Amino acid sequence: MSPANAASGSAKLKRQVLRDDVCEALLDMILEEELKPGATISIDGLAKELGISPTPMREALAYLEHTGLVARAALKGYTVAPRLSPEQMADLIDARAIIELAAVSQAAQHPSALLERLRAAHRNHREAAAEVTAGDSAVPSARAMREYFNADWAFHLVLVEASGNQFLHGMLEGLGAHLHRMVQSAGRGVFDADIALTEHGQVLAAIEAGDRDRAVGAMRTHLANTQTRALADAAAGRDDI
Secondary structure, eight states: OOHHHHHHHHHHHHHHHHHHHHHHHHHHHHHTTSSOTTOBOOHHHHHHHHTSOHHHHHHHHHHHHTTTSEEEETTTEEEEOOOOOHHHHHHHHHHHHHHHHHHHHHHTTSGGGTHHHHHHHHHHHHHHHHHHTSSSSSSOOHHHHHHHHHHHHHHHHHHHHHTTOHHHHHHHHHHHTTHHHHHHHSOSOSOOHHHHHHHHHHHHHHHHTTOHHHHHHHHHHHHHHHHHHHHHHHHHHHHTO
């Protein structure tokens, strides 16, 4: 690689890292509602506040547009997306169920191929839950919640990856872009870490036992309960506004 190409690659990497850092900062501002749903986003103003140039801010906003957390309109720029409605949240979890139940059914046929990764994901989820409940505040921070939900989501991704069906995997990853909107839409008042961990444990135990039907049933129950809790949490958050 020539010095010029090496320098170009290094510059691209630095820009990527900076964009990711800006995304993290914007996610925290949106989820903590420093940037409220429906608010217009000032690229120059936020760039100045974060001490960066407008370019990485634009790149970060373009990336976040794919998550649905921000929206862009011609001649108007970016705005913070509204919270998911109860109907949208229910539809999102229904779509997850269609994909995940099929994936669990397939993955559970070959438990030895996924148990090590699934156990590791379950441990990581447990550790993230311990972190998010370790503080003095009754309501965890948006960043802690985001890290917790990422660990939760990773458990589900292991199962879909283990199904061996690339299309199911691609569809679930597409839905995963809306995960942050679920976090945004929740009021963080009905925190379900212990319950979700127990439900994940039931899926894991069924797969360890080689019981595919029980694994599918445990995941079906988990997703139904997730929907009930998410809607209750969103309602609690709206009541506080």
